[in-house]
Amino acid sequence: MVEPALSQLAKLTAAETHRLDRAIVAISVNPELGTPVPDTLLRDYIDDIDGIRVIYYVTALRQITIVAYVEA
Numbered sequence: 001m002v003e004p005a006l007s008q009l010a011k012l013t014a015a016e017t018h019r020l021d022r023a024i025v026a027i028s029v030n031p032e033l034g035t036p037v038p039d040t041l042l043r044d045y046i047d048d049i050d051g052i053r054v055i056y057y058v059t060a061l062r063q064i065t066i067v068a069y070v071e072a
Contacts, residue, residue, distance in 0.1 A: 019050040
């Protein structure tokens with residue numbers, strides 16, 4: 001991970017980390033969960049129950065790169 005991501009993770013509470021982990025696991029099981037962002041290769045996954053939003057990119061090898069996460 002890059003430094004900005006590490007510093008953001010350090011600021012999350014245990015509950016926020018747990019909620020984010022659940023969203024990341026859901027995406028890893030089904031990378032097509034998120035809706036496509038128009039005119040980009042990004043996908044936008046929103047979990048209204050946990051209050052998490054993850055914007056991510058799925059590579060040609062089906063690896064997932066998280067571009068940003070917001071709304072904890």
